[in-house]
Amino acid sequence: MKIGDIATAAGVPTATVRFYERRGLIPRAPRTPAGYRKYGGDTARRLQFIKHAKELGFSLDDIQTMLELRTDDPAACRAVEALAQAKVQAVREHLRELRRLERILSRLVQKCEEPHAPAACPILEVLGKPATRQPAPAPGRRLA
Amino acid sequence: MKIGDIATAAGVPTATVRFYERRGLIPRAPRTPAGYRKYGGDTARRLQFIKHAKELGFSLDDIQTMLELRTDDPAACRAVEALAQAKVQAVREHLRELRRLERILSRLVQKCEEPHAPAACPILEVLGKPATRQPAPAPGRRLA
DNA sequence: CTTGACCTTAAACCTCACTTCAAGGTTAGG
DNA sequence: CCTAACCTTGAAGTGAGGTTTAAGGTCAAG
Numbered sequence: 001m002k003i004g005d006i007a008t009a010a011g012v013p014t015a016t017v018r019f020y021e022r023r024g025l026i027p028r029a030p031r032t033p034a035g036y037r038k039y040g041g042d043t044a045r046r047l048q049f050i051k052h053a054k055e056l057g058f059s060l061d062d063i064q065t066m067l068e069l070r071t072d073d074p075a076a077c078r079a080v081e082a083l084a085q086a087k088v089q090a091v092r093e094h095l096r097e098l099r100r101l102e103r104i105l106s107r108l109v110q111k112c113e114e115p116h117a118p119a120a121c122p123i124l125e126v127l128g129k130p131a132t133r134q135p136a137p138a139p140g141r142r143l144a
Numbered sequence: 145m146k147i148g149d150i151a152t153a154a155g156v157p158t159a160t161v162r163f164y165e166r167r168g169l170i171p172r173a174p175r176t177p178a179g180y181r182k183y184g185g186d187t188a189r190r191l192q193f194i195k196h197a198k199e200l201g202f203s204l205d206d207i208q209t210m211l212e213l214r215t216d217d218p219a220a221c222r223a224v225e226a227l228a229q230a231k232v233q234a235v236r237e238h239l240r241e242l243r244r245l246e247r248i249l250s251r252l253v254q255k256c257e258e259p260h261a262p263a264a265c266p267i268l269e270v271l272g273k274p275a276t277r278q279p280a281p282a283p284g285r286r287l288a
Numbered sequence: 289c290t291t292g293a294c295c296t297t298a299a300a301c302c303t304c305a306c307t308t309c310a311a312g313g314t315t316a317g318g
Numbered sequence: 319c320c321t322a323a324c325c326t327t328g329a330a331g332t333g334a335g336g337t338t339t340a341a342g343g344t345c346a347a348g
Binding site for chain 2: 323324
Binding site: 045102113121 | 192256
């Protein structure tokens with residue numbers, strides 16, 4: 001298997017496979033005499049693992065940790081479980097924030113659709129107000 | 145008001161105020177003879193607006209659009225409403241994804257807590273599986 | 289032998305919203 | 319006068335997770 005083959009199999013660009021190698025997520029592949037990377041099934045399975053974990057919201061750092069733990073050792077399972085627990089917590093937190101946001105935004109849109117003075121956009125008005133009471137961390141980035 | 149004053153008032157670092165000025169989110173402030181920026185209440189209100197909009201998940205690009213529309217014009221309200229609608233849609237989409245994730249992750253954690261062979265971590269097993277379902281790419285050569 | 293699809297590398301670039309740095313100038317207080 | 323705390327600028331750095339580019343080498347088909 002050449003790089004294009006596992007890349008296609010795993011559904012990622014070849015550049016990403018090289019990037020993972022450089023980053024240490026997959027081992028350095030042995031080369032053919034011409035210098036081409038050659039792969040066996042191990043790397044394909046590893047790329048699957050990475051892909052699944054990424055889809056579940058694990059960062060590449062998390063994934064590296066898990067890959068390093070993949071000795072079939074009961075302690076590894078506990079470490080992985082802890083990682084997954086933390087991720088569930090983070091996801092739940094994120095869900096709470098987004099639900100709040102959805103509520104606020106959909107109310108604003110609704111107000112826009114109710115009759116109002118044509119020169120007074122309710123959204124612009126609300127946004128312009130001096131302060132709303134509620135400590136409101138935004139999703140994503142945070143102010144310094 | 146000097147830059148530190150509005151920055152404190154708005155709860156952002158001075159560097160951020162300068163950054164917003166460079167980016168065109170707030171107008172270039174007039175300078176004192178020594179070159180210091182001096183501000184009136186307008187900019188403070190604008191910073192408030194930016195802060196609120198950011199908390200609702202609008203990007204700086206979105207915010208710039210809204211600020212450029214802030215003539216008291218009924219068309220502006222419709223444009224802002226469209227922006228908010230799009231944001232609500234995005235938030236809902238994000239919510240769906242996160243809920244799916246939460247379900248999957250919490251099941252995995254639960255499986256870890258049930259009794260299982262000590263050397264077989266259910267999480268590592270699930271992550272390592274070839275695929276849940278695959279559209280099976282055709283065996284032709286494709287760009288990677 | 290030529291074409292085109294594939295492969296190699298290092299290094300630069302991307303997004304987003306800032307933050308930090310370097311190298312200075314200004315001002316208020318003591 | 320001195321010092322600390324402010325302020326100025328442009329440029330570069332951060333983080334995450336890659337993507338793109340440049341400049342080439344390899345290989346199978348026609």
